[in-house]
Amino acid sequence: MKEKEKKLQLxxxxxxxxxxxxxxxxxxxxxxxxxxxxxxxxxxxxxEEDSTxxxxxxxxSRLGSCSTNRSDRVSILESVDKALTIAxxxxxxxxxxxxxxxxxxxxLKVSPYYYSTAETDAKDRGDxxxxxxxxxxxxxxxxxxxxxxxxxxxxxxxxxxQQVHQQETxxxxxxxxxxxxQTGFGTGPARWMGRDISELDCRRExxxxxxxxxxNIEPAHxxxxxxxxxxxxxxxxxxxxxLSWMGFHSRAFHSGQSFxxxxxxxxxxxxxxxxxxxxxxxxxxxxxxxxEGVPKKKVELVKDGMAMxxxxxxVTGTAAGGASTGHALSLLRDRYYSxxxxxxxxxxxxxxxxxxxxxxxxxxxxxxxFWYVREVHWGKATVTGMTRDGTFLVExxxxxxxxxxxxxxxxxxxALQNVISVGRDSKLTDQYNGVARVPALKLANFxxxxxx
Amino acid sequence: MDFQLQKLLDHAxxxxxxxxxxxxxxxxxxxxxxxxxxxxxxxxTESEGIGIRVLLNGAWGFAATNNxxxxxxxVEKSLETAQESARWHNKPVELAPVKIxxxxxxxxxxxxxxxxxxxxxxxxxxxxxxxxxxxxxxxxRKASMGFFLTDQIFVSSEGAYIEQNICECGAGLTAxxxxxxxxxxxxxxxxxxxxxxxAGYEHILSLDLVNGGKQCAEEAVALLKxxxxxxxxxxxxxxxxxxxxxxxxxxxxxxELDRVLGSEASYAGxxxxxxxxxxxxxxxxxAVNITADNSLSGGLASTGYDDEGVPxxxxxxxKDGILVNYLxxxxxxxxxxxxxxxxxxxxxxxxxxxxxxxxxxLEPGDSSLDEMIADTEDGxxxxxxxxxxxxxxxxxxxxxxxxxxxxxxxxCTKLLKNVRYRSITPEFWNSCDAVAGEDEWKLWGVPVCGKxxxxxxxxxxHGTAAARFRNIQVEGSR
Numbered sequence: 001m002k003e004k005e006k007k008l009q010l011x012x013x014x015x016x017x018x019x020x021x022x023x024x025x026x027x028x029x030x031x032x033x034x035x036x037x038x039x040x041x042x043x044x045x046x047x048e049e050d051s052t053x054x055x056x057x058x059x060x061s062r063l064g065s066c067s068t069n070r071s072d073r074v075s076i077l078e079s080v081d082k083a084l085t086i087a088x089x090x091x092x093x094x095x096x097x098x099x100x101x102x103x104x105x106x107x108l109k110v111s112p113y114y115y116s117t118a119e120t121d122a123k124d125r126g127d128x129x130x131x132x133x134x135x136x137x138x139x140x141x142x143x144x145x146x147x148x149x150x151x152x153x154x155x156x157x158x159x160x161x162q163q164v165h166q167q168e169t170x171x172x173x174x175x176x177x178x179x180x181x182q183t184g185f186g187t188g189p190a191r192w193m194g195r196d197i198s199e200l201d202c203r204r205e206x207x208x209x210x211x212x213x214x215x216n217i218e219p220a221h222x223x224x225x226x227x228x229x230x231x232x233x234x235x236x237x238x239x240x241x242x243l244s245w246m247g248f249h250s251r252a253f254h255s256g257q258s259f260x261x262x263x264x265x266x267x268x269x270x271x272x273x274x275x276x277x278x279x280x281x282x283x284x285x286x287x288x289x290x291x292e293g294v295p296k297k298k299v300e301l302v303k304d305g306m307a308m309x310x311x312x313x314x315v316t317g318t319a320a321g322g323a324s325t326g327h328a329l330s331l332l333r334d335r336y337y338s339x340x341x342x343x344x345x346x347x348x349x350x351x352x353x354x355x356x357x358x359x360x361x362x363x364x365x366x367x368x369x370f371w372y373v374r375e376v377h378w379g380k381a382t383v384t385g386m387t388r389d390g391t392f393l394v395e396x397x398x399x400x401x402x403x404x405x406x407x408x409x410x411x412x413x414x415a416l417q418n419v420i421s422v423g424r425d426s427k428l429t430d431q432y433n434g435v436a437r438v439p440a441l442k443l444a445n446f447x448x449x450x451x452x
Numbered sequence: 453m454d455f456q457l458q459k460l461l462d463h464a465x466x467x468x469x470x471x472x473x474x475x476x477x478x479x480x481x482x483x484x485x486x487x488x489x490x491x492x493x494x495x496x497t498e499s500e501g502i503g504i505r506v507l508l509n510g511a512w513g514f515a516a517t518n519n520x521x522x523x524x525x526x527v528e529k530s531l532e533t534a535q536e537s538a539r540w541h542n543k544p545v546e547l548a549p550v551k552i553x554x555x556x557x558x559x560x561x562x563x564x565x566x567x568x569x570x571x572x573x574x575x576x577x578x579x580x581x582x583x584x585x586x587x588x589x590x591x592x593r594k595a596s597m598g599f600f601l602t603d604q605i606f607v608s609s610e611g612a613y614i615e616q617n618i619c620e621c622g623a624g625l626t627a628x629x630x631x632x633x634x635x636x637x638x639x640x641x642x643x644x645x646x647x648x649x650x651a652g653y654e655h656i657l658s659l660d661l662v663n664g665g666k667q668c669a670e671e672a673v674a675l676l677k678x679x680x681x682x683x684x685x686x687x688x689x690x691x692x693x694x695x696x697x698x699x700x701x702x703x704x705x706x707x708e709l710d711r712v713l714g715s716e717a718s719y720a721g722x723x724x725x726x727x728x729x730x731x732x733x734x735x736x737x738x739a740v741n742i743t744a745d746n747s748l749s750g751g752l753a754s755t756g757y758d759d760e761g762v763p764x765x766x767x768x769x770x771k772d773g774i775l776v777n778y779l780x781x782x783x784x785x786x787x788x789x790x791x792x793x794x795x796x797x798x799x800x801x802x803x804x805x806x807x808x809x810x811x812x813x814l815e816p817g818d819s820s821l822d823e824m825i826a827d828t829e830d831g832x833x834x835x836x837x838x839x840x841x842x843x844x845x846x847x848x849x850x851x852x853x854x855x856x857x858x859x860x861x862x863x864c865t866k867l868l869k870n871v872r873y874r875s876i877t878p879e880f881w882n883s884c885d886a887v888a889g890e891d892e893w894k895l896w897g898v899p900v901c902g903k904x905x906x907x908x909x910x911x912x913x914h915g916t917a918a919a920r921f922r923n924i925q926v927e928g929s930r
Contacts, residue, residue, distance in 0.1 A: 035536065036905055038714045042540045045533035046514040048802045048906075049522065050501065065495035069518045079498075086494055089570040091578075093490060122529070126536035133540055144717035146905045174905065176718045183714035184722030184845055251487070255592035256630030315492065331495060334900075334909070338487075371721075374841045376852065377870060378635045384850045384872075386843040388721075407841075407848050407874070409927070449927075450874060452848040 004153055007071060008165055011053065014076055015159045020084060022058035023159045024099040025076070026291055027051070028332065031118075032150035035125040039183065040133050040142045045122060051153075054331045057083040058099060061092040065331060097318040100293040102161030110282035116198040117169035118151045125149070128173075128202045135206035136177055141213055143206070144183070145175035149197050156293035164289045171197035172430060176389055177209040179217075186402070188212030189369055189389035191234055193430050195285070212368060212390045220393065220401040221451070228364040228420070229446040230357045230394065236347065237429030237436040238370045239383075240275065243412045244342050244436075246381040248277075248301050249327070250316035251338050257378040259413045260307045270419035271305040272350060277342035279326065284344045284428055284437045291339075292328040299325050301342070313340035329433065343434025350422025350439060357421060357442045359397040365406070365448070366392040366399060380411040386452070404451040418444040455502050457607045460523045465609050467531060469506040471547065473608040475759060476502045477801035482599040484573050488592060489581050494570065501801035504530040510544025511537035514804040548786040550762050554613045557756025560749060561652025565599045565619050568653045573597055577623070580661035584627045587669035589676070591630045595665075596645055597623040597656065598899065600911070612761040620752060620911060622648025622897060623656050627669035629676050636675035636869060638854050640664035642693040643837045648897035648911065650754045671855055678869040681858065681928030687831035688873055688924050689824050692888075694853055695814060695916040696896040697837040702877040703735075703742055704809035704912070705903075706846035707769055708795075709778040709788070711807070720903045721844030724877065725775060727788060733775040736881030739919075741815035742770035744779055744793050751811035751913030752897030753797075759805040762794040769812070773882070781807050799908035806904050811895070813915035817887025821918040824886050831859040832871060832926060839872050850874045872927045880921060888917035 011025045029051035036044035053076050054067040064087030066079040125147045136143040148171065155165035175190040190209035192200050231239070245252075252258040259268060279287055279296030288296050292314050300308040312320065313328035327340035358366065365387075373385030386405050393401040423440030457474050464472035478500040485493040501518035504526050513534025515526040577595045584593045600620040607613050624646020628637040641647040641659055649655040690698065705723070710716060712723045725733070735742075746753050747764035757763055760782050769777050778784075779795040784807065798805040825833060839852030852872035857864040875883075895915040902909050 032906070033533075034906055035533075037540060038717050040540065041542055042511065042537040043715055044512060044514070044804060044905075045537040046516070046804055046906075047526075047529045047533060048516045050499075050516075050518045050802055052497075052499070054495075054497075063491065063494065065493070067495065067497040067499075069499045069501065082496055086496065086570055089574065090491055090494055091574070095490070122533045122536045126539055130539065144714060146718065148906070174718050178717075183717050187717075251592070255628055255635075256632065257592075257628065257635045262632070331493070332497070371844055372841045374839060376839050376872065379633075384839060384841045386841065386848065388844050405843055405848070407843070407850060409850065409872075449850075450848060452843045452845060452876075 004167060008155055010073060011155065012157050012163055015157045018080060018159055020057040020059045020080065022099045023080065024056040025157050026054045027153060027155040028330065029153040030150055033122060033125060034146055034148040035129050036146040037129055037133065038144035040137055042129060047122065052332060053079065055079045055083045057087050058096060059084055059087045061094060062087040062090040063093055063096060064090055067331060095319060097314045099158040099160055100162040103295055105164050105288040105295040106280055108280065108282055108286050108288055112166060112168035112195055112286060114169045114196040116196055117149050117171050120149045120197050131202040132175065132206045135203050136210060139210045141177045141210050142180050143175060143177050145173065148172050154287065156289060156291060158293060162293040164293050166287050169195050170285065171200060173200055173205055175205060175209050177213040186213055186216040187389045188216055193428055215392065215399065216390050216402045218402060219404040222393065222403055224449050226445045226447050228361060229443050230361060230364050230366045231441045232354065232368050233427035233438045233440055234429055235367045235370050236438040236441050237431060238373055239412050240345055240347055240436050240438055241431040242373055242383050243381050244345055246375060246378050248310050249341050250310055250312045250320060253310040254320060259379060259381050260310060263307045264309065266307055267305050268307045268413065269302055269305040269416045272419045272422050273302055273305050273416050274348035275302040276300045276346050277311060277344050278346055279344045281344065281346065284346065285435045286344065290326045290328045291330040292324065294324045294326040294328065296326040311340050311342050316340060337433055341433050345436040347438040349424050349426045351424050352421045353424055354440045357440060358394050358399060361394045362396060364394040365403065366394050376409060380413045382411040384409040406448045407450045408446060408448050410447045415443050415446055420444055455520050455523050457605060460504065460527050461607055461609055463524060464504065464506050464527045469508050469531065469609065471507040471609055472504065473606065474502055474504050475604060475606050475798065475801055477602065477604045479800055480601045484577060484597045486577055486581050486595040489585065499800060502526065503798060503801045503804065505804055506530045506534050507545055508534035509538035511541040512545060513537060516802040545783050546786045547782040548792050550782060550792060552611045555756065556615045558617045559619045559650045561619055563653035565601060565621055565653055576661060580625055580665040583662045583665035584625060584669040587666060587673060589629050589673035590627050590669050592628040594626040606757065606759065606761050608761055614757045614761055616756055618650060618755060619652065620648055620650050621653065621656055622646050622899065623659060623661060625661060625665045625668060627672045629672040631676050634676050636672050638668035638672040639836055640668040642896060644898050644900055648752050648899045649750045650752055651750050674867060675855060675869045678867040680870050681832060681868050681926060683927050685923045686926045687828050687920065687922050688926065689828065689831060689833045689918060689920045691835040691918050692894045692916045693896060694834055694837050695919060696898065696914040697840050698851060699812060699814050699914050699916060700809060700898065700912065701840060701842045702846055702849055704812040706877065707778045708807045709780045709784040712778060713784060719905050724845045724847045729775050731776060734773050734882065735770050735775045735878055736773040737884045738772045739817050739884050739887050740770055740773045740881050743768055743813050743815055744795065744810050745813060746794050746810040748811050748895065751895055752899065752911040753810040753913045758794040758796045759798045760796040762792050765794045767791060767793045779807050779809065797910050799910055803908045806908060808903065808910050809901060809912045811913035811915065814887065814919065816890040816893040816917050818889055819886040820888050821892060824918065824920045825859055825864060826862040828859045829861055832868065833857045833859055833864055834871060847877050870928060874925045874927065880924065883921045883923055884919055885922055886920040893917040
């Protein structure tokens with residue numbers, strides 16, 4: 001029996017034979033590698049294997065949980081006992097809806113597992129990095145970045161009959177390029193992510209980054225103020241993530257923090273904007289269940305500018321008088337983030353290419369990346385942050401000058417209330433919790449407040 | 453511990469590593485979290501494994517495994533990765549010498565975290581939550597407490613054997629008020645999950661969560677009706693907790709030498725504080741003295757040794773306003789012939805150590821908060837970090853407090869909300885004209901500092917006292 005089947009059989013057996021009133025076991029295994037480089041040298045190269053079992057019990061109406069990365073039967077049973085001990089100390093939770101009962105999860109249309117990615121080793125990553133560094137060096141530039149790949153097994157099983165799992169692969173390139181000796185200045189980026197690493201064209205990505213860096217020279221001053229902006233998908237992805245974190249989940253919505261609170265069914269954004277979460281769409285990182293084993297479905301968040309709804313996990317869904325929408329995060333998440341959250345965000349593409357957006361602009365700022373975006377005011381999803389890795393002035397339809405990195409402080413809601421056009425091509429972008437597939441955007445007003 | 457560390461180390465050297473170290477780490481983290489009085493998360497997370505770091509052909513490799521049966525496989529993988537690193541490596545890595553020791557170190561504590569029951573912790577958090585709940589107008593409450601127990605062994609091919617038992621804990625509260633038009637929140641004792649320390653349960657008891665919970669809830673509600681301030685250049689006074697993140701972002705990260713040398717260029721960014729500035733760059737006014745000190749008792753980065761086996765030490769980074777040192781590793785210290793600052797740390801067994809902020813402190817001055825306020829005609833006093841963003845060279849930043857007060861003629865008068873301030877790092881620190889003294893100096897612990905690819909979260913400490921800054925751009929409007 002293969003390692004994967006052994007692990008799944010073990011957690012299913014333990015769930016089936018537990019003495020706990022209710023038991024939920026989640027499994028997250030990974031086999032991961034990364035090669036990192038800077039200044040045209042590899043300075044970090046690593047592999048990691050790990051497998052963590054998280055156990056939650058709901059016993060005598062009390063909740064307790066325990067996680068361990070020892071995956072043998074004895075260690076998992078010890079974790080169940082610890083979770084029961086913790087639960088016994090807890091207060092009863094009469095509102096807790098219980099763990100997920102047996103429910104079918106939809107089949108994905110495309111496998112999330114690619115042998116090409118799973119079998120990529122340190123030598124293969126070394127070859128990819130060699131392609132990148134040779135290409136960049138050949139153009140007289142230097143590069144910093146990382147190539148990574150991993151195989152992951154995710155499973156949820158409950159003693160109420162839910163048994164779901166997914167084996168998947170993921171790969172990523174993060175690259176910035178600059179002139180030799182000018183690390184961090186005049187940079188150009190390239191970022192790629194996908195399930196199938198064979199789709200990563202390292203030479204093309206390296207040339208893309210060099211092309212941007214080549215133009216990113218002798219930045220001109222611009223005054224602080226409101227500008228029309230053209231945002232690449234990478235820049236849009238981060239803004240959408242913050243809009244989601246500040247607005248599209250139940251905890252923000254029901255506490256009154258979200259810009260959507262009290263406005264469901266109303267026009268809150270420009271009519272060109274539609275946003276949804278869909279864990280079943282394989283053009284993002286699809287997974288047909290959440291970390292409570294609840295089946296995923298498409299959830300409309302904003303449709304043609306109108307507020308439609310937010311996402312829930314089982315606790316917040318029940319508290320709101322409804323049910324989970326399938327958006328519980330893992331117990332192992334970064335504690336900064338509360339569950340639930342959208343993890344597979346989409347923004348509806350439009351009709352213009354990035355080139356069209358530039359050629360039709362009289363005066364605009366073109367932003368390739370945003371950096372260190374943080375919350376300022378929740379009510380209108382106002383954030384502050386910097387541009388990075390390529391900010392340019394567009395005049396009379398052409399990119400005319402490089403600009404320094406610019407600080408912005410801007411309500412994302414207000415920015416998305418005046419959309420000039422939406423890009424026709426969408427790109428998968430990596431976010432703190434999950435991914436976002438988004439197009440470029442051209443916005444009428446964006447507030448820059450200073451430069452580095 | 454089922455890993456045979458010495459055998460694995462010997463194997464790495466036998467098959468060609470010029471240097472190798474192995475860290476076995478066992479972590480046990482307890483988290484307790486209440487949302488609106490309900491226990492949302494009550495859990496223990498245990499993680500154990502080894503990370504093997506090797507130098508082969510002058511280049512680094514690293515492999516980590518949680519599986520005791522895969523130790524030798526991990527050694528092989530670390531060597532394979534080093535072999536690949538050597539393909540694009542101009543200069544062999546050299547390590548600055550360090551005294552080789554066999555040592556043990558334990559976090560000093562009064563009340564053993566292992567002996568504090570979940571029941572006792574739940575009761576304390578529930579009491580603090582009730583205190584927030586008792587304030588009319590609060591729309592959401594969050595309370596959390598964390599215990600982190602780490603046992604680790606470091607062995608190196610140079611002969612080091614270091615065993616450490618580190619215990620850390622902390623707690624925090626957040627009260628949120630919303631009235632349909634405005635949303636405000638207050639945290640206690642500080643933002644970023646509260647205040648953490650390397651200590652026993654006596655640290656949590658010292659936080660006075662119940663009284664703090666009531667006060668922060670009252671302030672959150674009061675902020676709904678607070679004034680906003682006008683935009684413009686002002687004198688600002690930052691409290692100790694707000695200065696924590698100011699030091700962290702604009703000094704601590706800026707002085708990590710791996711970042712300065714470009715290793716983080718694609719992710720966490722670089723630094724304006726380039727090596728040519730050492731010894732001659734005026735980073736701040738003469739009131740600004742910054743140290744890195746992981747030997748401090750109670751600091752969240754306090755240990756006996758870092759993850760390269762370097763003993764804890766105190767290093768002056770900025771002296772009388774002049775940049776004098778960086779946070780270094782053995783590799784970067786050798787590269788620039790600088791002191792080793794015991795700053796290499798890894799996020800558990802599965803990550804290769806990086807240069808990290810340890811306890812980076814703004815040393816006390818000779819003023820006091822009361823004196824600074826009394827001596828300010830027109831200014832703003834700000835408390836607790838709410839907004840924080842800085843550029844990828846650690847220059848241009850925007851910060852903001854959860855709560856502020858207008859200072860008029862030497863007194864705090866009106867309550868202010870939604871205040872932010874912006875500056876450029878050296879301009880900001882050069883505008884510092886007063887720092888409060890030792891009796892107001894406080895060591896804060898932040899359990900969420902991120903860096904590196906793959907991402908690594910480590911715990912950091914910052915000792916600060918309130919300080920005053922002149923002519924800083926303040927924004928009060930949305």
